[in-house]
Every structure is written in structure tokens, then in C-alpha cells.
Amino acid sequence: xxxxxxxxxxxxxxxxxxxxxxxxxxxxxxxxxxxxxxxxxxxxxxxxxxxxxxxxxxxxxxxxxxxxxxxxxxxxxxxxxxxxxxxxxxxxxxxxxxxxxxxxxxxxxxxxxxxxxxxxxxxxxxxxxxxxxxxxxxxxxxxxxxxxxxxxxxxxxxxxxxxxxxxxxxxxxxxxxxxxxxxxxxxxxxxxxxxxxxxxxxxxxxxxxxxxxxxxxxxxxxxxxxxxxxxxxxxxxxxxxxxxxxxxxxxxxxxxxxxxxxxxxxxxxxxxxxxxxxxxxxxxxxxxxxxxxxxxxxxxxxxxxxxxxxxxxxxxxxxxxxxxxxxxxxxxxxx
Amino acid sequence: xxxxxxxxxxxxxxxxxxxxxxxxxxxxxxxxxxxxxxxxxxxxxxxxxxxxxxxxxxxxxxxxxxxxxxxxxxxxxxxxxxxxxxxxxxxxxxxxxxxxxxxxxxxxxxxxxxxxxxxxxxxxxxxxxxxxxxxxxxxxxxxxxxxxxxxxxxxxxxxxxxxxxxxxxxxxxxxxxxxxxxxxxxxxxxxxxxxxxxxxxxxxxxxxxxxxxxxxxxxxxxxxxxxxxxxxxxxxxxxxxxxxxxxxxxxxxxxxxxxxxxxxxxxxxxxxxxxxxxxxxxxxxxxxxxxxxxxxxxxxxxxxx
Numbered sequence: 342x343x344x345x346x347x348x349x350x351x352x353x354x355x356x357x358x359x360x361x362x363x364x365x366x367x368x369x370x371x372x373x374x375x376x377x378x379x380x381x382x383x384x385x386x387x388x389x390x391x392x393x394x395x396x397x398x399x400x401x402x403x404x405x406x407x408x409x410x411x412x413x414x415x416x417x418x419x420x421x422x423x424x425x426x427x428x429x430x431x432x433x434x435x436x437x438x439x440x441x442x443x444x445x446x447x448x449x450x451x452x453x454x455x456x457x458x459x460x461x462x463x464x465x466x467x468x469x470x471x472x473x474x475x476x477x478x479x480x481x482x483x484x485x486x487x488x489x490x491x492x493x494x495x496x497x498x499x500x501x502x503x504x505x506x507x508x509x510x511x512x513x514x515x516x517x518x519x520x521x522x523x524x525x526x527x528x529x530x531x532x533x534x535x536x537x538x539x540x541x542x543x544x545x546x547x548x549x550x551x552x553x554x555x556x557x558x559x560x561x562x563x564x565x566x567x568x569x570x571x572x573x574x575x576x577x578x579x580x581x582x583x584x585x586x587x588x589x590x591x592x593x594x595x596x597x598x599x600x601x602x603x604x605x606x607x608x609x610x611x612x613x614x615x616x617x618x619x620x621x622x623x624x625x626x627x628x629x630x631x632x633x634x635x636x637x638x639x640x641x642x643x644x645x646x647x648x649x650x651x652x653x654x655x656x657x658x659x660x661x662x663x664x665x666x667x668x669x670x671x672x673x674x675x676x
Numbered sequence: 677x678x679x680x681x682x683x684x685x686x687x688x689x690x691x692x693x694x695x696x697x698x699x700x701x702x703x704x705x706x707x708x709x710x711x712x713x714x715x716x717x718x719x720x721x722x723x724x725x726x727x728x729x730x731x732x733x734x735x736x737x738x739x740x741x742x743x744x745x746x747x748x749x750x751x752x753x754x755x756x757x758x759x760x761x762x763x764x765x766x767x768x769x770x771x772x773x774x775x776x777x778x779x780x781x782x783x784x785x786x787x788x789x790x791x792x793x794x795x796x797x798x799x800x801x802x803x804x805x806x807x808x809x810x811x812x813x814x815x816x817x818x819x820x821x822x823x824x825x826x827x828x829x830x831x832x833x834x835x836x837x838x839x840x841x842x843x844x845x846x847x848x849x850x851x852x853x854x855x856x857x858x859x860x861x862x863x864x865x866x867x868x869x870x871x872x873x874x875x876x877x878x879x880x881x882x883x884x885x886x887x888x889x890x891x892x893x894x895x896x897x898x899x900x901x902x903x904x905x906x907x908x909x910x911x912x913x914x915x916x917x918x919x920x921x922x923x924x925x926x927x928x929x930x931x932x933x934x935x936x937x938x939x940x941x942x943x944x945x946x947x948x949x950x951x952x953x954x955x956x957x958x959x960x961x962x963x964x965x966x967x968x969x970x971x972x973x974x975x976x977x978x979x980x981x
Contacts, residue, residue, distance in 0.1 A: 395883055415886040422887045428880035432902045441898075442888035493888065 344407030346371040346529040352401030363553035378540040379550035421490035422499040429474035436470035442493040460492035594641040596667040608662030735955035754956035770937040774919035780859040785866040793874035823857040849931040866911035873907025909977035
């Protein structure tokens with residue numbers, strides 16, 4: 342079996358007495374789009390910086406393609422980084438920025454030009470090679486940063502919240518573009534973000550981090566459909582968390598059935614309450630229900646079937662139903 | 677329908693309200709701008725530009741050799757005199773010394789400022805900055821005299837060399853003494869702007885350079901130095917122009933062949949009483965500085981400012 346692109350074993354990192362990364366182990370396959378997702382302070386960026394070589398772990402091992410690089414400085418590791426603030430050299434042209442890594446490695450001039458040109462074509466910026474970074478828009482700078490990293494053909498490309506500074510529409514376009522580029526070049530991507538939609542849209546696998554540990558590692562479908570902890574259930578999408586006879590359930594709002602109280606039910610479990618709020622969201626409608634048992638529950642139904650709920654207004658008594666297959670039981674001890 | 681109408685009206689009211697408040701704000705602000713600009717502009721025009729213009733005109737007049745009175749006919753004889761005789765070698769010596777002092781200060785200031793901005797802790801950096809600025813509180817003359825006592829025959833430098841069994845350098849009252857004194861006195865004027873430029877470089881740029889495979893040395897050469905260039909040019913404008921115009925240090929620590937442009941102007945004016953020739957000599961450093969700034973601009977030194 343071929344070596345993993347990145348292998349991390351029991352890595353620990355402290356900053357000023359605080360544990361930032363607390364014994365993380367993971368393995369990233371070659372060619373994978375791997376995302377580390379978590380709130381700020383969860384240790385995801387620190388882990389990325391340790392893979393890049395900007396920080397050294399206090400304990401544990403980091404391997405790249407089977408070689409131990411734990412103590413190797415950043416400038417000899419076969420990885421490149423796309424920085425959150427892009428970190429383009431303001432005194433160099435776009436082309437010179439992209440050529441920087443090749444110049445360092447003394448690639449001959451003509452070859453350098455060709456490869457930089459090809460990288461800029463890939464991010465559709467070949468016509469702006471003479472510009473300075475200061476003359477580009479945020480989205481263009483982001484693409485230059487990507488070209489500057491990819492042109493070196495690294496074993497692993499590290500991306501530190503690269504779309505964080507862009508507006509929503511541009512961010513969504515760039516997600517599609519990033520994924521397409523990753524498929525085309527076949528480089529392993531390790532992507533750090535706090536945006537769960539972004540993570541879902543692009544990743545082959547997601548590691549959800551919280552307080553310096555990995556809460557769950559799996560495909561987008563796995564972490565959404567089968568959250569392993571209340572934290573994951575709440576962090577990825579919206580979740581109703583209910584404890585019934587000693588078992589804690591995570592129920593996705595779109596999996597719940599909604600009926601008027603007393604209507605015949607097709608679901609196994611059924612609870613009644615008062616509809617508190619009806620929020621129209623265009624594609625969906627969100628219903629907020631106060632259960633008689635005490636909890637607040639959110640139900641989301643698509644507006645394609647909105648006719649069914651036309652008479653549902655705030656104050657209506659309703660029944661919320663679900664089948665066993667619609668919910669996930671969580672480890673109650675973690676709550 | 678009704679609510680729509682009401683909304684439109686309220687928006688319109690807001691709009692016109694906004695416009696009128698903008699207009700009432702714009703009127704006094706024009707006065708305020710004028711009031712703010714007048715004193716510095718008047719200072720600049722009356723004291724600086726007009727005196728400079730007066731000097732340029734004066735350089736085209738001449739002095740009657742018998743009466744000592746200024747003759748107000750325009751002539752280029754002063755400017756011809758400046759480019760002949762002993763003056764070209766004085767000008768050359770001054771420019772060479774100013775360049776040497778500037779290079780020396782760059783070589784000392786860059787690593788010093790780099791340590792302050794990027795290596796030292798904020799506390800140590802503050803202490804170093806205080807240490808750099810402290811000598812500016814001491815009198816210029818006190819510092820020059822201190823150098824005399826260090827460099828003269830029985831001074832600290834010769835004493836140290838002799839006790840180490842080395843030949844005495846005997847730097848007192850030479851051009852070397854001027855070079856040392858100027859380099860010392862103008863050093864803070866180089867360190868401060870270079871420190872400012874280095875401090876502004878985001879750390880992520882250095883990270884990016886290492887990430888792309890560069891060594892520390894390569895990063896300094898290709899990222900730090902180019903981005904510090906505006907600071908280096910700003911500092912060099914100080915060290916170069918201050919040396920160009922100084923006449924006290926050459927008088928006190930210089931020797932037989934240490935006459936600089938400043939001394940030539942001083943002598944022409946106060947000993948020779950030839951105001952037009954002194955003015956013509958004073959045009960020289962101005963021309964040199966204009967050329968210097970032009971070259972700096974061509975090197976794109978101001979672009980990152």
C-alpha cells in the first residue's frame with residue numbers, strides 16, 4: 342500500500358500554557374480533498390501550520406509521504422500554503438509572484454515563464470501577469486495565491502481559510518473552481534475553514550475539530566447523517582437534540598414530519614406542541630415549535646409542498662413525528 | 677398599496693433631509709479647509725519658496741570688486757566660478773563624504789533596525805528605540821567634541837590601539853575623523869525610518885517566502901530589502917543632505933584638506949562678503965538633492981510609501 346500523503350500521530354501543541362492541539366492523529370490519502378473544520382480556537386490552523394513547518398509540535402510525529410518531517414523547517418518541506426491574507430509580495434508583479442518558488446529552486450528562466458503562465462491560465466489570470474497585487478481585486482489575489490502555490494507542484498497544498506475575505510457569491514464560485522482545479526491537478530488539498538457549508542461543498546472527508554481534538558472524521562454525508570457527538574450535530578447544519586427515556590437523539594429539521602394535532606400519523610414517534618413561529622425562507626419554510634415536553638424543535642419543509650401547511654399559523658397545536666431511521670442516537674455521556 | 681405609498685414618502689423625506697444636511701455641512705467645511713491650509717501654506721510660500729527663489733536670483737547677481745556693493749544685473753559669472761578653480765574638488769569631496777556616510781549608516785542601521793523590528797521582544801525593541809533616540813537630546817557640539825577627545829593624538833582610540841600593541845591610527849583632524857563623526861551623529865535619522873519600514877512588513881510575507889522554499893538570506897534579499905527600500909531612501913535623504921550642508925564638523929574635527937561645501941559657502945559669505953557667489957554655491961547641494969530624489973523616484977523607492 343502506498344504511503345499516505347500526510348500522516349499525523351498524537352500531535353500536541355501548547356501556547357503560553359494552553360493546550361491548542363491535544364493529541365491529534367489523522368491520515369490523509371494522496372489526491373484527497375481533506376478539510377479541517379471547526380470554530381476559531383479549535384486548533385485547526387495550528388495543526389495546518391505544523392504541517393507547513395511554521396510551528397513545531399511539542400509531542401507527536403508528522404509524516405509527509407512516509408518521511409518524518411516533524412523537525413524539518415518549512416522551506417525544505419514538499420508542501421505549499423495559500424494564506425488567509427494571500428501574502429502576495431506587493432513589490433513583485435503577478436508573474437514574478439507566481440515564479441517566486443521556481444526562482445528559489447533555480448528553475449531556468451524559460452521553463453519558469455512557461456510554468457507560471459500555465460498556472461496563471463489555470464486560474465484564468467494569464468492576461469494580468471504584468472499587474473501588481475495592489476491592482477487586483479480580492480478574488481483575483483486569491484487566485485494568484487493559488488497559482489503561486491500550485492506552480493511548485495507540491496505533494497500537499499495547504500489552504501488556510503482562503504475564501505474567508507470574499508463575499509458570499511464569489512466564495513461560492515471559488516468553491517466550485519477550487520474543487521475543479523484540485524481534481525485536474527490531482528494534488529492533495531488540506532483545507533482549513535470554519536464554514537461548514539464550504540466544507541460540505543468541496544471535501545472528500547472532513548475532520549471536525551473542537552478544543553484541540555477531532556470530534557469526528559468522515560465524509561460530508563457521514564458527518565451530517567451520522568453525527569458522533571452533540572457538538573458535531575449542532576456544528577454541522579441544524580439539529581434538534583432530544584433526550585427520551587435515557588437516550589439522546591439528534592434529529593435533522595428536514596427529517597421531521599409535521600401535522601395538525603390529532604391528524605392520523607404514519608410515524609412511530611410523535612410529540613405534540615404549539616407552533617410558535619413560521620419563517621418563510623424562499624426555498625423552505627422553517628417552523629419553530631414549543632413541545633409540551635419543554636424543548637424547542639425546528640422543522641424545515643420545502644415550499645414545494647407548502648400547500649399542505651397553508652393553514653399552519655403561530656399558535657396552532659401541532660404534532661411532530663419521526664421514525665427511528667430519521668434520528669441518530671448520540672452518546673448521552675458527552676452532553 | 678397604502679403602506680407602499682407611506683414608505684415611499686418616508687424614504688423621500690429622508691433623502692431630502694439627508695441632502696440638505698449634507699449641503700449645510702459642505703459650506704463651512706470649505707471655510708474650515710481654507711482656514712486649516714492657510715497658515716502652513718503661507719509659511720511654506722513666504723519663508724521657504726520665496727527665500728529659495730530669492731537665493732536663486734541672488735546667485736545671478738554680482739559684487740562690485742571696488743565698492744563691495746551688489747550689482748543687480750543678471751550674469752552667469754558666479755555659476756561659472758563654481759564650476760572652476762578649487763570648487764569642483766570641494767564639491768566632489770562633499771558628495772563623496774555624504775555618500776560614504778550614507779552607505780555606512782545603511783550598513784549599520786539595517787541589521788540594527790531588523791533586530792528591533794523582527795527579532796527583539798516588544799519590550800527590548802522599545803528600549804533599543806529609546807537608546808537610538810537618546811543621543812538626539814545631547815547637543816550637537818557636545819557630540820562633536822566627544823569625538824575630538826576620542827580621536828585626537830592622546831585620545832581614547834590611540835590609547836586603546838597602543839595598549840593592544842597596534843600602531844596608533846591617528847585619526848584626529850582628518851577626513852576619516854569627519855566620516856566617523858558624521859556617521860555617528862546622523863545614524864538615528866537612518867535607523868528610525870528603516871525601523872518603521874521593516875515593522876510594517878506583514879509576517880505572513882516572510883512565512884510565504886519560507887513556504888516557497890526560500891532561505892532566510894534569500895528572503896532578506898528578495899522580500900525584506902525591497903520592502904524596506906522606501907525607509908532606506910527616506911533615511912538616506914537625511915544622512916546625505918545633512919552631510920551635504922554641514923560646516924561645523926569639518927571645522928572642528930576636520931584637517932587641512934577637509935573643506936566641505938558648507939565651509940566654502942560660510943567663508944564666501946562671512947570672510948569674502950560675496951553674497952551672490954555664496955548663493956551660487958548654495959545652488960549646488962539643491963541641484964544634487966533634486967538629482968538624488970529623481971534617481972530614487974526612478975528606482976521606485978516612493979511607490980510603496
